[in-house]
Amino acid sequence: MTHPTTTPDELQSLLAGAAAAAPDWAARGPADRASALTAVADALDEHAGALLPLAREESHLPDGRLAGELKRTTFQLRLFAALLRDGAYLDARVDHADPDWPMGARPDIRRVLVPLGPVLNFAAGNFPFAFSVAGGDTAAALAAGCPVLVKVHPGHPRLSARTGEAVALALRDAGAPDGVFGLVNGVDEGVTALRDPRVKAASFTGSVAGGRALFDIACSRPEPIPFYGELGSVNPTFVTRAADAARAEEIAEGFVGSFTLGAGQFCTKPGVLAVPEDSAVLRRLRSAALPGPAPMLSARFAEGYARRLGELAGHAAVRPLAAHGSAHADPPAPALLTAGVEDVLAGGEELLAECFGPAALVVTYAEESQLVALARALDGQLTATVVGEDDDAVVPELVRLLAERAGRVLWNQWPTGVSVTYAQQHGGPYPATTAPTTTSVGTAAITRFLRPVAYQGFPDHLLPEALKEGNPQGLPRLVDGTPAR
Amino acid sequence: MTHPTTTPDELQSLLAGAAAAAPDWAARGPADRASALTAVADALDEHAGALLPLAREESHLPDGRLAGELKRTTFQLRLFAALLRDGAYLDARVDHADPDWPMGARPDIRRVLVPLGPVLNFAAGNFPFAFSVAGGDTAAALAAGCPVLVKVHPGHPRLSARTGEAVALALRDAGAPDGVFGLVNGVDEGVTALRDPRVKAASFTGSVAGGRALFDIACSRPEPIPFYGELGSVNPTFVTRAADAARAEEIAEGFVGSFTLGAGQFCTKPGVLAVPEDSAVLRRLRSAALPGPAPMLSARFAEGYARRLGELAGHAAVRPLAAHGSAHADPPAPALLTAGVEDVLAGGEELLAECFGPAALVVTYAEESQLVALARALDGQLTATVVGEDDDAVVPELVRLLAERAGRVLWNQWPTGVSVTYAQQHGGPYPATTAPTTTSVGTAAITRFLRPVAYQGFPDHLLPEALKEGNPQGLPRLVDGTPAR
Incomplete structure (x- = not known):
């Protein structure tokens, strides 16, 4: 029109x-x-x-x-x-x-x-x-x-x-x-x-x-x-080992719901999820019933999504995790990719830049100390989320690092949905804003x-x-x- | 050194x-x-x-x-x-x-x-x-x-x-x-x-x-x-007719004290003073005993002062008003220049840009409505000052226009001297900041x-x-x- x-x-x-x-x-x-x-x-x-x-x-x-x-x-x-x-x-x-x-x-x-x-x-x-x-x-x-x-x-x-x-x-x-x-x-x-x-x-x-x-x-x-x-923002989410062990189903469901909400067309979409290797969340995501394709805002957004997803998927370190259809279809299908945390840290901006649409990169880690390394590697973010248990040893340091890099830090909630309130903060260091x-x-x-x-x-x-x-x-x-x- | x-x-x-x-x-x-x-x-x-x-x-x-x-x-x-x-x-x-x-x-x-x-x-x-x-x-x-x-x-x-x-x-x-x-x-x-x-x-x-x-x-x-x-800022000061008639000596003395304070090396130096043509303030300034030359911060500042003052003095619309020595001497002498408001409005940025040092431009007006026109022509300023009487008709509009363009507006005080307080504002639209x-x-x-x-x-x-x-x-x-x- x-x-x-x-x-x-x-x-x-x-x-x-x-x-x-x-x-x-x-x-x-x-x-x-x-x-x-x-x-x-x-x-x-x-x-x-x-x-x-x-x-x-x-x-x-x-x-x-x-x-x-x-x-x-x-x-x-x-x-x-x-x-x-x-x-x-x-x-x-x-x-x-x-x-x-x-x-x-x-x-x-x-x-x-x-x-x-x-x-x-x-x-x-x-x-x-x-x-x-x-x-x-x-x-x-x-x-x-x-x-x-x-x-x-x-x-x-x-x-x-x-x-x-x-x-x-x-x-x-x-x-x-x-x-x-x-x-x-x-x-x-x-x-x-x-x-x-x-x-x-x-x-x-x-x-x-x-x-x-x-x-x-x-x-x-x-x-x-x-x-x-x-x-832009990839709104990284960090899942601790204990949370993965305790609540895998809830986490996998919540994550899929959040990154595919509105066909992934939110600036707060969780575009990166860090989970333990061979974790319960990872297994569930591999067999997850992703929602069916939903129309994007326009052909231009759909093209941008397919192009950026293609870049990500074409990266040597990245493997497909789950998809139900093609990102080139109309409407394009949601997709989950995965890569190891060391590769992501080596890949830098290329892997940690926004993909606007219903896709996310699941980053696997061996040790929780790698969550800290991943947090340190982040550019400015609108949001960053920790999914953890109250007594997780890694959490205080992780939250501190994320608060240095993000405008809003979340605990066991998903970043999509930005309430309009007195205390709300929708911003963050560049390139978030x-x-x-x-x-x-x-x-x-x-x-x-x-x-x-x-x-x-x-x-x-x-x-x-x-x-x-x-x-x-x-x-x-x-x-x-x-x-x- | x-x-x-x-x-x-x-x-x-x-x-x-x-x-x-x-x-x-x-x-x-x-x-x-x-x-x-x-x-x-x-x-x-x-x-x-x-x-x-x-x-x-x-x-x-x-x-x-x-x-x-x-x-x-x-x-x-x-x-x-x-x-x-x-x-x-x-x-x-x-x-x-x-x-x-x-x-x-x-x-x-x-x-x-x-x-x-x-x-x-x-x-x-x-x-x-x-x-x-x-x-x-x-x-x-x-x-x-x-x-x-x-x-x-x-x-x-x-x-x-x-x-x-x-x-x-x-x-x-x-x-x-x-x-x-x-x-x-x-x-x-x-x-x-x-x-x-x-x-x-x-x-x-x-x-x-x-x-x-x-x-x-x-x-x-x-x-x-x-x-x-x-x-930078020229920190314009607007003297109404009534204030000129009532307090010429005080205004002239205050102005000279302020623009020559610290050899005029303040970002809040009043660099432009608007007064009525043939006013009492103007007459006093013409015969004012300007303070003697004071050393500037360095030779570089003194050179910059002499150069910028030369530009101003060389402008076709500008005439000398008072000086007691040369701006090229060491230390350089304070200087007052003057120009009519219509010429200043036509001259624009050239005449209304900062001259860092003990000099100021006295702008003469025929009608108080020209004060309003001058205020409208201003770029962003750190300060702007009105020297007036409580019931001056021009003042409310003038103050409103100056508050649109300056970080601090003063009434019957001089802008040099910036107190450190809870309510202080030292800033303003570009190029002030x-x-x-x-x-x-x-x-x-x-x-x-x-x-x-x-x-x-x-x-x-x-x-x-x-x-x-x-x-x-x-x-x-x-x-x-x-x-x-």
């Missing part, structure tokens, strides 16, 4: 509109923006009957999954609305003048977070709702007070257009300024927008190659801008689109509401270094 | 040492690291008698200024120690499992900030203590739990070596791991370190050209890393060297202390979205 690309005139109009809307949207009180986000959530719920069939048609994802994803999307918008109403996200700080400040007299300084300006959000292909037009990056940036332009993912153009209409209408009806939200169609048009000086930050969810190319553009602008790219100090899921995601401004020596009537002496918004603040409300 | 550059073997040893120290330093409790920072501060105080004369000799800065700067430096170390003891900087969050979480059952997720790993800090030339070997970036990174390598500024090599010895010894005596701190001498050696995969973040204070070159290297690594560059969402001064500076990690589904005994259910460290935490201690 082709879709008209944004014309140069339209793009200029979108960029000008976003820039013009920025001061007005920033100046709205958090309560106003919260109402607007809630209105967007309500509109998505209201249009679910039109949106879900479009999503089904364009993404080939099953109805249940899409309904759950839409629920997640509207929940996320409402959670950011609640965050705005609370106000702690502003990190408001008041330091009163202090003639006795030990380094020398301190002036009155007050600091609050303000929006960065227009944000360009590159939508993901694998979550047509939750990481697309009205997804997490859009919700976080709008909540922060930034206008948002969404570069539409070409995999679901009609759903994007329909969602975009609903979002734009809901924002307009909620009194948001014209230009606060818009869609950009076309690869080159997205790059042109990324290079435009009116865009002040960008976010992205997708492949390492695509994300890195855009990151490089963002960094090489005359004015470089923050680029929040969520790229281009911005290891941030998260793209959870309430902390809003800080990506904010920057601090300090006001020094101002009279009360010229201060922003958040910083006035009487705290009219009732914000939680840090006053002279101490929390106060 | 030449100084031996770090040899390739020494550099490899420093990098290996920093990487080896990282897990140990990260694993120390915040209280341990606080003790080590305090020990460093004590050591600097103890060695003041040796350090101050070296600083005087190498920087040509006056004794009083250097003593004040050393006080600032030790205060900063102790403030970070206090921050560690409090623990709020960890932003610890606990979300208990919740089967009724609206988007679907929530697992137990707990999140805390952890150190990024070894940090490379490029020292500044203009603050031989506070932004150098034991300065703010070093204090913040060590506090965060990161080993630190300092690329020594060539302007004060002996002071750097002596300070480095004191810091290293204090850290060793406080029980910090070997390799947690070291010095790198040499430009190429600094770049080699910046490219090394063991370095996980870098900080820099200096020129736009130098900082951008290093930023580009940091971003183009196979694994890009956060680069916190604090670059390469990282607009962060600060390099104040307690919030620590977050530059931290990243979040979430733990999902862990039993209590495998969780980090900060996240255990009983909160043994007594940290302020966000529990199920609500602040708790």
Whole structure:
């Protein structure tokens, strides 16, 4: 399905509109923006009957999954609305003048977070709702007070257009300024927008190659801008000997369910599973009833899957473990490969790079010390999982090493399924992301689109509401270094 | 004064040492690291008698200024120690499992900030203590739990070596791991370190050209890393008509004092002052008794000053306003230039780029609406100042525009002098910095060297202390979205 690309005139109009809307949207009180986000959530719920069939048609994802994803999307918008109403996200700080400040007299300084300006959000292909037009990056940036332009993912153009209409209408009806939200169609048009000086930050969810190319553009602008790219991860899972002995069936079933979920098209898919040689889990996986082929998001994703799986399978150290059909069939079949840990350590990046689709590499080890060596060899990861028993000797060191390399570490759970919560962290060192100090899921995601401004020596009537002496918004603040409300 | 550059073997040893120290330093409790920072501060105080004369000799800065700067430096170390003891900087969050979480059952997720790993800090030339070997970036990174390598500024090599010895010894005596701190001498050696995969973040204070070159290297690594560059700023000051009429003498004196302070070698020097045409401030500045020439940090800084001042003075729209000697003399004389606001708006970047040294451009306006136009034309700034009266009509719009472009906005105060406090913000959009969402001064500076990690589904005994259910460290935490201690 082709879709008209944004014309140069339209793009200029979108960029000008976003820039013009920025001061007005920033100046709205958090309560106003919260109402607007809630209105967007309500509109998505209201249009679910039109949106879900479009999503089904364009993404080939099953109805249940899409309904759950839409629920997640509207929940996320409402959670950011609640965050705005609370106000702690502003990190408001008041330091009163202090003639006795030990380094020398301190002036009155007050600091609050303000929006960065227009944000360009590159939508993901694998979550047509939750990481697309009205997804997490859009919700976080709008909540922060930034206008948002969404570069539409070409995999679901009609759903994007329909969602975009609903979002734009809901924002307009909620009194948001014209230009606060818009869609950009076309690869080159997205790059042109990324290079435009009116865009002040960008976010992205997708492949390492695509994300890195855009990151490089963002960094090489005359004015470089923050680029929040969520790229690739193999999400390694480490099964200890004791866990293998105790719970092989549960582990094998859980793993198959997780790596084939959504046809393996999750950035948190467990792509590497380390198990003991000749272990019970390995035996079960060898004879596992893998689920049947499921359609991938598009022919492009299916081709990428078959190509990358072919690379992996063609590696001298890699052998097939289980498959029920061909990765070249339509739809392609899930596949499990296997290799020894020493070969994987020697093979490095080639074997430990993401294969987007329903495949995983089962790495066999002889000694648990090799789990530690494997953990040390990892690049940055979104997640890393330990399947172990409470008193496993290897676990503390393993968890420590994995926490150095991953944004989220899991214990006896599977990494697919990323809850939207206060403590969630969806990020990690490169290549998991281009911005290891941030998260793209959870309430902390809003800080990506904010920057601090300090006001020094101002009279009360010229201060922003958040910083006035009487705290009219009732914000939680840090006053002279101490929390106060 | 030449100084031996770090040899390739020494550099490899420093990098290996920093990487080896990282897990140990990260694993120390915040209280341990606080003790080590305090020990460093004590050591600097103890060695003041040796350090101050070296600083005087190498920087040509006056004794009083250097003593004040050393006080600032030790205060900063102790403030970070206090921050560690409090623990709020960890932003610890606990979300208990919740089967009724609206988007679907929530697992137990707990999140805390952890150190990024070894940090490379490029020292500044203009603050031989506070932004150098034991300065703010070093204090913040060590506090965060990161080993630190300092690329020594060539302007004060002996002071750097002596300070480095004191810091290293204090850290060793406080029980910090070997390799947690070291010095790198040499430009190429600094770049080699910046490219090394063991370095996980870098900080820099200096020129736009130098900082951008290093930023580009940091971003183009196979694994890009956060680069916190604090670059250039003209720190514009806007004087309203009413303020000019009411307080011309005070404003002129304050301005001269601020732009010539420390021979104008502050990143917060007010380099642009906007005043009404034929105003009282302008008349006073025309006949102002500028302070006599003061030695600059080095011949290189003096040459740079004379060259940039020559460019400015040579611009067709620029006329001399006041000078008492030549910028080419040794030491060079302060200088004031002037230009009309319309010419400045037409001249753009050429006239609104930093001149590092005791010079400033006085921009004259006919209408206060031109102040708004000038504010709109600004690039990112560290600071922007309004000198006005409480009921000036132009002020609210002006302050709003300046807060969009600067990290710190001041009211009737001068931007030089950056207090180290909880609410301080020393940063701003590019080219003020390469990282607009962060600060390099104040307690919030620590977050530059931290990243979040979430733990999902862990039993209590495998969780980090900060996240255990009983909160043994007594940290302020966000529990199920609500602040708790």
